[in-house]
Amino acid sequence: MLSSVAERIYWLGRYLERVENTARLINVYSGMLLDLPRGTNIGWGTMIDIIGCNDDYEKISERFEEKPVVKFLLSDPRNPSSLMSGVTAMRENARTTREIIPAEAWELINNLYLHMKDNASRSGSRRGRQQLLETVVGECQRIFGLLTGSMNHNSSYAFIQLGRKIERADMTSRMVDVGSISLLPVFNRNTNQRLFLEPYENVVWMNVLRCLSGYQAYRQTVRSQVRGEDVVRFLLQDEEFPRAIGYCLNDLDKQLRFLPNPEEVLRAVARVKKITTEVDITKLLESGLLDFIDELQISIADIHEAISLAWFHPEEWRRIAGAD
Amino acid sequence: MPIDWKSYQPGEFHDELISSPGNPRKHARVLAKYLASLSQEELQHRKDSVDHAIKTMGISFTVYSEAGNIDRQWPFDLIPRIIPSKEWAITSKGLEQRLRALNCFIHDIYNDGHIFKDKVVPWDLIAESGNYRPQCQGMKPKHSVWAHICGTDLVRDANGRFYVLEDNLRVPSGVSYMLENRTVTKRVFPELFENYDIQPIGEYPDRLFDTLSSLSPRDVKHPQIVVLTPGIYNSAYFEHSFLAQQMGAELVQGSDLVVDQDKVYMKTIHGLERVDVIYRRIDDLFLDPECFNPDSALGVAGLMRAWLKGNVGLANAPGAGVADDKVIYTYVPKIIKYYLDEEPILPNVPSYLCVDPKQCDHVLKNLDKLVVKPANESGGYGMLIGPRASKREREDFAARIKANPRNYMAQPLVALSTAPILMDDGHVEPRHIDLRPFVLQGREFYVTPGGLTRVALVKGSYVVNSSQGGGSKDTWIVNEGSR
Known part of the structure; x- marks a missing residue:
């Protein structure tokens, strides 16, 4: 398999997962805001924070209100993290790996792109938006289903899965970050008072779980009410729930064995595992998650670097090309 | 209104399917009759299926100048062109x-x-x-x-004879469209394949x-x-x-x-x-x-x-x-x-070389009747279609020829054959076409049965290149005696 193709197919997996997660996130977040007291300062700006596109947003608007934020997240081509940008990038990567992926998968991806192009900028109403987001999530699932069901489970499939699981682990870490906002005091514009969201903590964590389709799984595994500490432990360490970081790491480990010379990458995965399993979650929730999430996300990014060095851009080739 | 072949006017050109209004050629009778039997709704439905198939199969080509939307759908006309196998x-x-x-x-x-x-x-x-x-x-x-x-470009003149227009020996393209056109036709008109013995490609x-x-x-x-x-x-x-x-x-x-x-x-x-x-x-x-x-x-x-x-x-x-x-x-x-040591089976279109002073003189005097082509360009770029050009364009070209005669040759405008295309409102009109068969040579030889038929979609136009508004058709080499 060509290194350049491996790289594109890896990014295809990442973008597919990113698009699906972003759609879920916007949908659940809209729902959660309806559950919180009116005027609470956790508004749409937090959404921009989670997706990590503050700089791009501030270039075009100062208003953190529903309409402009949602438009920015759904359809703005100037936002590289918008759904439309994600779908476009996914299609570009699929278009350039058409010799590898099943023809039907390309057709589904192309259709999703055409659907987004026709509908993304027109989904102003909450109902229309919800419909669009559900379609996107459903289509992404269909595409993954098709890839899983009709591709040979060899190295190309492994690269899709690597991209998918790294992206997912990253997104789950962001979701843990969202939950932690319920621990911070917020300012209520209507009453001019500081307000603690603790009474709403459950609501927030419940929505985090819903966003990851993990509410039921959590209930079955943890068998207690929704509590921050348990949810964080579940999302970081569980090895059975597919959106938990623990599961993603195990799967990375498994997929890596399909690829030649994976040692360095396996080591990078092990480092993330160490971070997630050795952390004292009770202490963490007292002292604040910020530094921990940073460390976690950097270690996940290190897996990506290791993959790139192992298969996409080995040092040695730069040497041969330079010697010529 | 279903298709009425009586109102189809091929004029003075050789038409591939219809010899005169209402009279399909022998090999096209079954096709013409079948198309005329479809209601306008049914035809429209087939046309939509074609568009849908092309869109979902992602058959596209790219145009350099259109930044932002680089991928264009492949323009395809659903009425096939038929050539008898003999x-x-x-x-x-x-x-x-x-x-x-x-x-x-x-x-x-x-x-x-x-x-x-x-x-x-x-x-x-x-x-x-x-x-x-x-x-x-x-x-x-x-x-x-x-x-x-x-990929050798062939054209037919008004008498229906094939001529070689140019040889493309560098990186000829189009063969994938030839193959995809057949796939699309099979999806949209499966019935026709039962009535014709069509050579597979x-x-x-x-x-x-x-x-x-x-x-x-x-x-x-x-x-x-x-x-x-x-x-x-x-x-x-x-x-x-x-x-x-x-x-x-x-x-x-x-x-x-x-x-x-x-x-x-x-x-x-x-x-x-x-x-x-x-x-x-x-x-x-x-x-x-x-x-x-x-x-x-x-x-x-x-x-x-x-x-x-x-x-x-x-x-x-x-x-x-x-x-x-x-x-x-x-x-x-x-x-x-x-x-x-053989006589050429396929004739060239008669040509004048500008590098020869006598022939060049003839070209310059008859620019309004000739097509002038630069030696090295492909894709239909940089040529002059004399009869369609303005006086200014011709004078401009004359200057270029004089400056570099080696770089130009001229040919009389071949009255390209036509074939019917289906218009948006459901009636049929003739459009000019050419044919690009593909030839392989390594240890063995292979010539595609048929090739890519390119269509000038603009009425009266002779320019069939996809980069300049051309479309294409499925091309059938049909064995005699319908099934």
């Missing part, structure tokens, strides 16, 4: 003859040069050609074949694979074959990807390849792997920055060294384009006679 058999023989002779000619150019010593073709024409590559002198590629994959990718395999320098069971593309911004990227997929070959860009010790390798997740044959879809001058354009980021440094040492097969060979120069074209009938 007539095709002769045409096919003519193509094989022509390509055999052209390959002898290219080999002669880069080796002994007999044809110049015998004064059949003047050497100066070669030396001055923009497509002559002196770096290839002395090279003896496998099977003595240089142009392995050719689907084996092309296998034949291409065999042709390329026969160029492998190593005697291995599974030579490593790659398709070298300039990338997704090339107008034919869809085709490069399609052919790689169909052949099970790797689709590579220059950056995927590296030359070490005069051997070509590709960068894979297992490390560097040896490459045996490259079906290159980039122009000569971009192939190797060491040898040609030093700024080319599309090619591979050292590729020419590897090829000249016989360590890699290149299709088409560098330098093959010297024989599809439009001035050399005028010598092809002589070239066929010289190498094969």
